[in-house]
Amino acid sequence: MKQGELRRALVVVTLLCIFLFIYLYWQQSSKLAPTLIYNYKHVYSSYRRSRPPQWTWRCVNQRCERRHIEGDADAAAPVSLATCSMLCGSTQLWPQPTGPVTLGSRAVTFDHGRLAVETTTGQPARALLVKAFAIFNDSVASLIERKDYARDRTDVRRFLVRVAVEHSDVVRLRMSTNESYSIVLRAVGGDMVANITAKTFFGARHGLETLSQLIWWDPYADGGALKVLKVATVQDSPAFAYRGLMVDTARNFMSVESLKRVLVGMSASKLNVFHWHLTDSQSFPLVVPSVPQLAKNGAYGPGMTYAPEDVRELVEFARVRGIRVVLEVDTPAHAGNGWTWGPQEGLGELAVCVNERPWSLYCGEPPCGQLNPENPNVYDILEKLYRDLIDLSGEDEIFHIGGDEVNLECWAQHLQKASTIYNYTDLHDLWGEFTLKALGKLVAANGGKRIPYVVVWSSKLSKRPYVTKYLEKSNVVVQSWGASQWPDTPDLIADGYRVIISHVDAWYLDCGFGRWRETGEAACDPYRPWQTVYNHRPWQQLRLDKKYIVGGEACLWSEQLDEASLDARLWPRASAFAERVWTDPQLDMATYSIQEDVYTRLSTHRDRLAARGIGAEALWPTWCTQNPGMCL
């Protein structure tokens, strides 16, 4: 008898242990400790309210109206602008989803400790989702204005985020990756449950981003509180697969930290390609493992280089935010400093006209420099370089070879072997052959496999008659940066080329700051306000066949900026661009007017970016934020 009791007790204890073990395991896998990033914004730790809030907002005809509390009959319960905005008319989402959205008109209070994630997805996507949820948590935490807000004041027991991803094997973004997702948010018993369903991790990530935008900080709740809509459904998928942003780190160096902020902004706006213009004739900051001489001779200084591990870190930082990184080492033009060590190592001149003056004869902007097409060693170095770039970015679907603004006069004056020059009646052929050789090296660098999206900047070579001779339309994509009124884009499409659109007159974000040198004009003035960026819809304006448009890309060249003004130059204009390529709303070509809702949502998004530590520009006076629709 005693023996039996003991056995029974043992069984009970064992069962209890197993249960406890399972419970703890489940807890561990589903509930991530929310990590707060308080350093992103100023947190008022000792908040003292000496007066009740002075303004209250009322939803009237789908618009929040600001009223002074003393003139409002319902002043007993003042409503903050954030709460009113979420419950009134506008979705407050950026970019606006393309599918149906239904939002409830009631809010639920919760504290961020209630957030938990549950996934029904296998590895390897599951591991990525865990990271994406941590980022989601940070986004929510960035809203909190007071560290000591009443964490126990909550309407819910749990706020459960259930993420279901169909293809758990997709952990690299490809052009064909399905980025769609849907969200169903509702109250179940005492819980809030958000079901996010997506085909891939990348869709699920966008879903988490959207969900974070349905959460807001209500400063009027006693001591402040986090709130979320009680009911919401969203279905969403992007209009274009390629939604790029280019940043130039060669004219002025930008730290890895500052580039991370670019990626944070991109993920908040659902941009998915970070095109990193790493090098130019001014400097070569990338430490290429197999050709370290490039950075050694080309970096501005020892503190101004990107080590291979920096690049890998950024690539991973980007991937968990749904962004792929395309590394560009521009050739054969826009290359000079960094390529000067050939003679020392017995390899001959790798580049010609480097720092040549007067620069205006040999290049578009100082300092000059172009690779030497007649030196076979150049192509060997390119192969090593390409191999390392593919390896560092893990990117073998898209590859950018640069290829813009070759100055033929430079080559004509500096190539030594008479035969090289006189072999060509048209030096464009020399350029074309350089390109073919470089592309050959790219195939070799990629283990003999052709890269399906080789991107080149539009140039003379991408125009007729050279384009069909040197650029293979089956795998070359042209990034068309000329003005939208130029014939480039329509011609390319007519000839069957796929394009990425970066029209200078709408999507060059660096323009508008005048000349930085004494001679030459400010080629791309004026500044493009966000409305210009937003209202550019070339496929509609130029009636282009969308089949050939891979996507769009906004570009930020860095002659006149460095980290100090990087954020302000990019945001919120790059967000305006993001909605163009994600949502692609119709353009009213009669008036070019922008709906009130766009202003309201973008203003909210700007504040969202600022809360996440991004120095986005002010859109207008605060009064206009506080009085939606009244400044149009």
Place this chain on the structure above:
Amino acid sequence: MYKWYTPKLRVWKVCHNAELILCSTIQSSRTGPTYYGILRVPARYQARWSWECDLQTSNCRSTLNGNSRAHSTLELCQLVCGKTNYLNVWPYPTGAISSIKEIVLIAPDTIQFVHKGPQETEQFLNNVTAYFRDRIKTLVPGHCPTPLNHVTIALNSLRGDVSLTLDQDESYTLETQAVGDTLNIQIFGETVFGVRHGIETLLQLLVPYEEKDATCFATLKSVKIKDKPVYRHRGLLLDSARNYLSTTTIKKNIDGMAASKLNVLHWHITDSQSFPLQLPNLPNMTIYGAYSEKQTYKPDDIRDIAEYAKIRGVRILIEIDGPSHAGSGWQWGPQAGLGNLAVCINQHPWRSYCIQPPCGQLNPTNPHLYNTLGTLFKDVTGMVPDINLFHLGGDEVYIPCWNSTKEIIDYLKGKPRTEKTFFDLWGKYHRKALEAYDLAVGHNKTSAVVWTSHLTDPEVIQKYFPKERYIIQTWVPESSNDLITSLLKLGYRIIISTKDKWYLDHGFWGNTPFYTWRNVYENKMYDVVDPGILGGEVCMWGELVDDINIEPRVWPRAAAAAERLWTNPRRDSKSGRYKIFCPQRETVEERNSRGN
């Protein structure tokens, strides 16, 4: 040079070598690619770039394998290079300069101060000394190869007057002389403000010396500089009404002003959008006018900023704009039984009632308005030192607002509702507002500044603005400079803010172009230097800037205006000033360290 971002402070750290000699925390926009020679190499690395003086062109050139005469930093090279060099000083001194171009090294802990001047100046000179020490204190004590043993800085203020008024003398003389192992630095100022400018110049002549583990400054063996400004009023306008600016942001801009010897912070503190200034006797102004309670300035904030500015030689010129550009904050009249203090507030559609939303104009027909203004002026003048100047705004009155307001139409009963009638009403506002101001301060010695408008038209100006009492701030484009001629002829004193050169908000809205620092620099202000021209101001209107992006918008362009106002050089930006301006961007950064 190292840079990194400190998200908590939302600022950039810029450090000039691995030992963190001078860290700075201002955001400022680039003047060109780094390629143009503002690179520095951390000392602990073997420097690959160094700078050599090209004796023929007096230019410093970067070189990869410099010889023994090459300098480790660009600043060091610029300090000694060439006959016609600029000594790294911005703005360039107006008086005689002589120097011996040899370098001596100073260890910062050897510097001693001596103060000479009337009793009243002691406190101020102490502050200046503290300011100097604060600027150089990030230098970590350590090895300095062959420093001078004794460095004495003598501050001499001749006059005792420490009030910051328009007529205050700002001239100074700076002399440094190395004898044996002693460096004597003498700064003579007519007033303490001249002494302060001398200290600022001295700071620009101290160049961090970078070589291996060196932690010291290099400066010239002997320098003599006589200097005084061409214009008395050298201003920067900040607008904290369109978007609120934190006190930290305002102080950082004052730091930049001090480094550039600008001396007036024109604080456009209110507008129709918001009224962030807390007034002890009119609490309703912020209760009804602030964006939120957090976005207000308490009287102590203003006092603190005024004190901070004064140490930096900067006076605060508060602007209470009226009768237009006023709305938010003035809504409470009817409830208090005072009637409508302002009209057309937030009226819609705004295009019918104002130039920019939200609408609002003061009600010149309501006698209570002037009592209220009196209280307001009394409160405001209690917060800032009296500088004999006050800005009363006076621009962009939009007649259709008044002309559609019943009580104003009733008031005008019997008079034709012509433009002239409304101008007279507007003129009446100014007359009564100034009366209220005089009553509040108890004297009529203050000069009121007003913007150019219909009322400052040379035909009518004398009717509305007597020249003894008013200073006119012109914001007309350069092509309308004949207005300035006419006003000068009539005997008016002028402050110039050429809008197509010095409006720093342009370039981001409408068809306005952006003005590069060269455009700003090349604003000739006016053809001749006329005693009626007190100076000028660059204006940073606040519609599209707030704490986040204001610094790169203002700097370094305001520094370009500063040299125009201090030196008013004949040469334009095409001369060699370019090569000094780029490093100046960083000088401004350095001087702005620890804005918090």
